[in-house]
């Protein structure tokens with residue numbers, strides 16, 4: 001889960017981003033060599049933001065033993081993503097400083113770029129690790145309001161043979177008390193995750209009674225029927241992007257979990273092999289898929305990153321969760 005957001009608009013901030021990446025790599029249990037490689041990836045991605053993106057943001061986090069780095073800019077974009085992935089290619093004319101080294105050192109690199117609409121690069125580093133990794137199912141960015149340590153948002157995921165259930169909560173307001181509410185909601189979700197979406201929302205509503213409350217939403221992807229069942233209370237946005245590029249926005253009822261739940265209702269949406277995305281109101285809902293060709297074919301973290309980059313309000317906790325809706 002990505003939790004740190006560093007602006008990179010001048011060279012000293014590349015160094016700051018590198019320090020954050022080193023710290024996160026150590027947190028993920030990387031050995032000295034792997035920490036050094038992570039630092040190199042951070043330096044190159046940060047330098048690219050300055051050189052090709054006109055500045056941008058480097059986002060960092062840890063999911064299990066995986067280090068996640070997102071580089072986001074609103075620059076001119078790449079005309080040819082494949083060429084930029086090749087060693088030695090650099091649009092600024094510095095050989096060997098493009099994405100080639102990032103690709104060599106990272107386990108996975110995913111790139112999205114549109115001319116005039118900037119570039120997003122997602123690198124996953126997990127030295128020596130093999131097999132499925134934590135975070136493989138769902139990808140997330142969760143960044144507290146600027147100046148706050150605690151995050152009043154939360155999310156969690158449950159998987160079983162039949163499908164996947166994704167839960168998102170936005171504790172009322174922000175700061176410590178919002179985090180207390182969000183944590184109570186997550187704890188209750190974990191106890192109730194096997195139930196229907198309406199049962200889960202009902203249980204979480206009860207479980208948040210002693211907190212200041214918040215907005216919650218649950219989406220259950222059923223592999224067999226290729227549908228998503230959704231129930232929401234309050235202001236959590238959710239949508240399915242179909243492989244054909246359509247967006248189905250899901251409906252929540254008004255209310256505040258923990259205090260006011262007049263109506264808890266499930267809605268069903270067909271999903272196919274697309275992407276489910278859910279986000280709190282720290283991210284605006286004004287995004288349109290037509291602005292980003294082939295959005296539904298992106299890696300889910302790139303989708304999350306682009307929504308964060310272009311629609312984060314910057315004055316609230318911001319959380320966006322994205323996962324594939326096809327059976328893994």
Ligand SMILES: [Mn+2]
Pocket residue numbers: 170173280281282316317
């Ligand atoms: Mn909020």
